[in-house]
Structures are given as C-alpha cells and as structure tokens.
Amino acid sequence: MTQSNPPFMSGVPELLLLRLLDQSEMYGYELVRSIRAATGEAISLGEGVIYPVLHSLERSGSLKSKRMAVSGRTRVYYSLTGKGRQRLGKLQDDWRRIQGGIANALEVPSHA
Amino acid sequence: MTQSNPPFMSGVPELLLLRLLDQSEMYGYELVRSIRAATGEAISLGEGVIYPVLHSLERSGSLKSKRMAVSGRTRVYYSLTGKGRQRLGKLQDDWRRIQGGIANALEVPSHA
DNA sequence: GACGATACCTCGAACAACAAGGTATGTCAA
DNA sequence: TTGACATACCTTGTTGTTCGAGGTATCGTC
Numbered sequence: 001m002t003q004s005n006p007p008f009m010s011g012v013p014e015l016l017l018l019r020l021l022d023q024s025e026m027y028g029y030e031l032v033r034s035i036r037a038a039t040g041e042a043i044s045l046g047e048g049v050i051y052p053v054l055h056s057l058e059r060s061g062s063l064k065s066k067r068m069a070v071s072g073r074t075r076v077y078y079s080l081t082g083k084g085r086q087r088l089g090k091l092q093d094d095w096r097r098i099q100g101g102i103a104n105a106l107e108v109p110s111h112a
Numbered sequence: 113m114t115q116s117n118p119p120f121m122s123g124v125p126e127l128l129l130l131r132l133l134d135q136s137e138m139y140g141y142e143l144v145r146s147i148r149a150a151t152g153e154a155i156s157l158g159e160g161v162i163y164p165v166l167h168s169l170e171r172s173g174s175l176k177s178k179r180m181a182v183s184g185r186t187r188v189y190y191s192l193t194g195k196g197r198q199r200l201g202k203l204q205d206d207w208r209r210i211q212g213g214i215a216n217a218l219e220v221p222s223h224a
Numbered sequence: 225g226a227c228g229a230t231a232c233c234t235c236g237a238a239c240a241a242c243a244a245g246g247t248a249t250g251t252c253a254a
Numbered sequence: 255t256t257g258a259c260a261t262a263c264c265t266t267g268t269t270g271t272t273c274g275a276g277g278t279a280t281c282g283t284c
Binding site for chain 3: 116117119122140159160163164167182185186188
C-alpha cells in the first residue's frame with residue numbers, strides 16, 4: 001500500500017531522448033552516442049539505460065518505431081508522436097522548475 | 113560483483129543540505145522546511161530523505177553535530193567540516209556540469 | 225486530556241539507472 | 255579463414271536513492 005511518487009529528479013534520460021527525437025528520427029545505438037555529444041560529454045548513458053526507456057516510451061504511446069534494414073543490419077528508428085511531444089513539453093517544464101529551484105538555492109551568497 | 117556507479121543525477125539532496133548548512137548551522141526538522149523555501153517550493157524533501165542523508169554525511173565526516181535542548185525539545189544542529197566544504201565544492205561542480213550538459217541538449221532549436 | 229505542532233528516528237517498498245552479458249551481422253587485416 | 259572490432263539489437267540481476275508511512279516523545283492550548 002505504499003503508493004510512492006517517482007523520485008523528484010528522475011526522467012532525465014527520458015527527457016533527453018524525447019528532445020533528440022524531436023529534432024530528428026534516430027535509432028537506439030545512434031542515440032547512445034548522440035546523448036554524449038549533445039551534452040558535451042557531460043552525460044553518458046549506456047544501452048542498458050537507453051533501450052528499456054525507448055521501449056517503455058513506445059509502450060506508453062510517446063514514440064513510434066519502424067524497423068529498417070541498412071546494409072545487412074537492422075535498425076529500429078524512433079520518432080515522436082503527438083503524445084510524445086506533449087510529454088516532452090511536460091518534462092521540459094518539470095526540469096526547468098527543479099533546475100531553477102536548485103539554482104535559486106545555490107546562488108544565495110556564501111556564509112562568508 | 114556488479115560494482116555499479118551511483119546514478120548520474122543523484123546527490124542533489126546532499127548538495128542542497130551542504131549548501132544550506134554552509135550558510136548557517138541548522139537542525140534536521142528546520143532543514144526540511146528550508147529546502148522547500150530555498151528552492152521556491154520547487155523541491156520538497158521529506159524527513160525520510162533528510163535524516164538518513166544527514167546521518168551518512170556525518171558518518172563520512174562532512175558534517176559535525178551537536179545536540180541542544182531548546183524549550184524541552186532536543187535539536188541536533190549540524191554544521192560543515194572542512195571535508196564537508198570540499199564535498200560541497202565537488203558536488204557543485206558536478207551539478208554545474210550535468211546541468212550545463214542538459215541545457216546544451218535542450219537549447220538546440222526545435223525540429224521546426 | 226485530546227489535538228496539533230515540533231523534533232527526532234527507522235523501516236520496507238518502489239524504481240531508475242547501472243554494468244555485464246548475450247545474439248548476430250558486417251568489415252578488414254593478418 | 256579466422257580473429258578482432260564496430261555496429262546493432264536486446265535482457266538480466268544488482269545497487270542505491272528516494273519515498274511514504276509509521277513510531278517515539280515533548281510542548282502548548284483549547
């Protein structure tokens with residue numbers, strides 16, 4: 001009976017994925033490297049993070065996928081749905097809110 | 113065997129606590145409300161988060177505590193040690209890094 | 225003498241993020 | 255041709271943070 005809320009800082013991988021996919025269609029393996037690049041190496045998420053999030057995002061209707069064979073290998077390309085764009089908006093707002101809150105707490109002058 | 117790193121976004125409660133305690137000595141119950149206030153209501157951490165973090169911070173030598181009786185009730189006041197100030201510096205840098213990385217990823221123009 | 229605020233604390237569950245592995249194909253060089 | 259490395263997909267088990275809910279005790283006040 002312990003109806004717990006998600007941790008207040010979670011969902012950043014989700015946010016990054018949605019954001020990148022809002023710019024262009026991509027496949028999982030590509031996204032792993034894109035996240036590293038887009039964040040200036042600050043954030044590096046492995047396949048063990050990316051694939052499950054991608055799947056859950058698709059299951060919840062935020063993403064749609066299409067498989068494509070490219071030079072013998074199969075790629076699964078993901079793109080945003082309307083719901084996904086909505087979700088992206090929400091996560092962006094959430095992020096701005098908590099980011100702002102922390103900035104607020106940090107910018108108060110030191111004890112000096 | 114699976115020597116896992118801490119989640120890349122963790123340690124924000126720790127950061128907030130150290131930051132507030134760098135400004136002034138405080139006790140746990142007070143910190144719960146201070147965090148809400150300092151972040152402009154954006155972040156609200158319960159006692160179930162605060163106390164354990166406080167204890168682990170003390171165990172690791174970042175904080176020191178002193179108990180004080182104030183009008184019949186016991187308060188445990190925490191303050192930073194040198195090590196704690198060092199720790200605060202590190203966490204602040206980490207935060208700026210990941211915050212900047214995300215900002216970078218988000219500010220790229222929309223697919224439009 | 226019951227209620228709400230203060231003040232401390234711990235427990236168990238939930239869950240995100242993690243490393244490590246496993247499958248299979250392509251390329252290139254030894 | 256075989257071995258190594260990159261591409262490309264995936265799942266599993268573990269960890270560790272965070273969470274709500276509870277539990278204790280004192281104080282004021284109604």
